[in-house]
Amino acid sequence: xxxxxxxxxxxxxxxxxxxxIREKVxxxxxxxxxxxxxxxxxxxxxxxxxxxxxxxxTYGGNTPCxxxxxxSEDYLIMDGGSGIRALGKEIxxxxxxxxxxxxxxxxLHYDHVQGxxxxxxxxxxxxxxxxxxxxxxxxxxxxxxxxxxxxxxxFETFAADISFETHIPGDVIxxxxxxxxxHEQNHPGVSYGYRVDQGDRSFVYSTDAEHTSPAHGKEYPxxxxxxxxxxxxxDAPYTHSQSIGNREHWGHSSNIMGVELAxxxxxxxxxxxxxxxxxxxxxxxxxxxxTKKFLDRSKLAVREARPGIPGAPSPRAHPSEVLVAYxxxxxxx
Ligand SMILES: [Zn+2]
Ligand SMILES: [Zn+2]
Numbered sequence: 203x204x205x206x207x208x209x210x211x212x213x214x215x216x217x218x219x220x221x222x223i224r225e226k227v228x229x230x231x232x233x234x235x236x237x238x239x240x241x242x243x244x245x246x247x248x249x250x251x252x253x254x255x256x257x258x259x260t261y262g263g264n265t266p267c268x269x270x271x272x273x274s275e276d277y278l279i280m281d282g283g284s285g286i287r288a289l290g291k292e293i294x295x296x297x298x299x300x301x302x303x304x305x306x307x308x309x310l311h312y313d314h315v316q317g318x319x320x321x322x323x324x325x326x327x328x329x330x331x332x333x334x335x336x337x338x339x340x341x342x343x344x345x346x347x348x349x350x351x352x353x354x355x356x357f358e359t360f361a362a363d364i365s366f367e368t369h370i371p372g373d374v375i376x377x378x379x380x381x382x383x384x385h386e387q388n389h390p391g392v393s394y395g396y397r398v399d400q401g402d403r404s405f406v407y408s409t410d411a412e413h414t415s416p417a418h419g420k421e422y423p424x425x426x427x428x429x430x431x432x433x434x435x436x437d438a439p440y441t442h443s444q445s446i447g448n449r450e451h452w453g454h455s456s457n458i459m460g461v462e463l464a465x466x467x468x469x470x471x472x473x474x475x476x477x478x479x480x481x482x483x484x485x486x487x488x489x490x491x492x493t494k495k496f497l498d499r500s501k502l503a504v505r506e507a508r509p510g511i512p513g514a515p516s517p518r519a520h521p522s523e524v525l526v527a528y529x530x531x532x533x534x535x
Pocket of ligand 1: 212213311313314410476
């Protein structure tokens, strides 16, 4: 499977300001001083290989959306945040039609549904769009957000064949050559995480979930849900102190909680997701190094606690990697 991250920002879309772009240009020119950059090839190589992420890229500002390539003809999409607009545009421009799009919602907060009115394939006859989720209010919510005075055209303008499917935890959904299960999560109004399995490969998409003190307990159902997956996409806009301070009960978790749960669930890679709209690219880079340091320290602590068996496999050998997801990232599971 290939997971395409189209939107990774939480709460509200955030565009980079002119000042931010200017600072990236300045940082790039400073880094280029003294380098032999006469040809375009040399310049492109330098930008590709030598610039730090925060100068040559951006984490992006679109709200949550993933497109998962499964090898199936049908499309598998998670959430309809603003990131879904570019996906729809690309599909329509490539001339693809007569397709089925399965769109799963974690929940119906605005940042997870606001891209749906801009999803171009839904306006094309012959396409089929199936909206899935654990909430039985999906149809109403999607129609409401396109009502006057919030939107100029009603939901009924969609010309594709539209349908809705509600699922409950315990259901095993077989579509797009994968199996999907869902897990209820702690979030205002409840959210659902999705586990996607294909053969021996798997990942979990778990956004907008607050893991509180029961998460540290021995029996915590989320651990079974994520057990042994290759990739855990985890809602972590906060530091540990924010998550237990003034942002407690806001429905989100910390990077530290992500590392702990991913370790206990023996997850391959932890992907930090649903970034705070106030975080700059520099903040995100710092957040990543802070998370990596914590991960390294916790691995070291386990090795020291078990000196007789160096390198012995232990739950704390996980996650093997941590990354901060960004708009445009493609992760092969
Ligand atoms: Zn959200
Ligand atoms: Zn939410």
